[in-house]
Amino acid sequence: EPEVTQTPSHQVTQMGQEVILRCVPISNHLYFYWYRQILGQKVEFLVSFYNNEISEKSEIFDDQFSVERPDGSNFTLKIRSTKLEDSAMYFCASRPGRTIANYGYTFGSGTRLTVV
Amino acid sequence: DQQVKQNSPSLSVQEGRISILNCDYTNSMFDYFLWYKKYPAEGPTFLISISSIKDKNEDGRFTVFLNKSAKHLSLHIVPSQPGDSAVYFCAASPSYGGSQGNLIFGKGTKLSVKP
Numbered sequence: 001e002p003e004v005t006q007t008p009s010h011q012v013t014q015m016g017q018e019v020i021l022r023c024v025p026i027s028n029h030l031y032f033y034w035y036r037q038i039l040g041q042k043v044e045f046l047v048s049f050y051n052n053e054i055s056e057k058s059e060i061f062d063d064q065f066s067v068e069r070p071d072g073s074n075f076t077l078k079i080r081s082t083k084l085e086d087s088a089m090y091f092c093a094s095r096p097g098r099t100i101a102n103y104g105y106t107f108g109s110g111t112r113l114t115v116v
Numbered sequence: 117d118q119q120v121k122q123n124s125p126s127l128s129v130q131e132g133r134i135s136i137l138n139c140d141y142t143n144s145m146f147d148y149f150l151w152y153k154k155y156p157a158e159g160p161t162f163l164i165s166i167s168s169i170k171d172k173n174e175d176g177r178f179t180v181f182l183n184k185s186a187k188h189l190s191l192h193i194v195p196s197q198p199g200d201s202a203v204y205f206c207a208a209s210p211s212y213g214g215s216q217g218n219l220i221f222g223k224g225t226k227l228s229v230k231p
Contacts, residue, residue, distance in 0.1 A: 004159070031217060033218070035219075035221075041223065042205070042221045042222060042223040042224060043160065043205060043207075043219075043221040043224075044221070045218050045219060045220065045221075048217065048218050056215055056218055091159050091160070093159075095217065105162070105217075106162070107152075107159030107160045107161070108159050109157070109158050109159045110157075110158075110159050
C-alpha cells in the first residue's frame, strides 16, 4: 500500500536554529499538507499546498515557516528560527484529488521535533 | 476556539461490547466528517467518514452517525476488540471554499479495550 514517508523520525535542534522536515507524498497525489501535534494536544492544521503554491495556512504558520516542493517528489517544511514552543510531532499528509471522497487522506508517521 | 470537540479524553470498554465515541462541532460550514485512529509513534490512519447528506455510514464493525441539527456525530465500534485500543480523532472539513479538505481535529479520545 502506498505510504507517505517522513524523515527524520526525530530531530533535536537548538533554539534559533533552522530545521527542514522532509516528506515524500504518495506519487499521484495532488494535495499536500503539514499538521502538527504538540504533546497531549490535538492535531492542528498548518498549511495546505496545491499546484506548487500554498492554498491555505493557519495562524500558526507565520513568517518563520515555509514549505517547498523542490522536485516532483519531496515536500519540505522549513522553520527558520526554531522556538521552544515549536517542539511537536509534525505530520505530512497527501490526498489524491479535490472531491469529497478523497478527504480521507494519508498521513506519514511524523517527525518528532525537539527544540532545546 | 474549539470548533471540533471530543469531550471524553478516555474510554474503557470490555472486549466484545460496544464502544461509542462522541464528537461535537460548532462550525456550520463543516459538511464532511471523518474519524481517524492513531497508535503511538504513528500518523493518524483514516477509519471512516460521512457526508452531511447522510445520517449514517457503516463499514464492517464501524458505524458513524451524524445528527446535523445537534451538530453531533458518534463512532460505534461493535464488537470492540483489544486491537482497537488507540486514540480516536474526530475531524471535520467544509466541502467547498478555500478551506475544503483542510481538516479540523478534535483533541482525541483514548479508547482502551480490555480482554
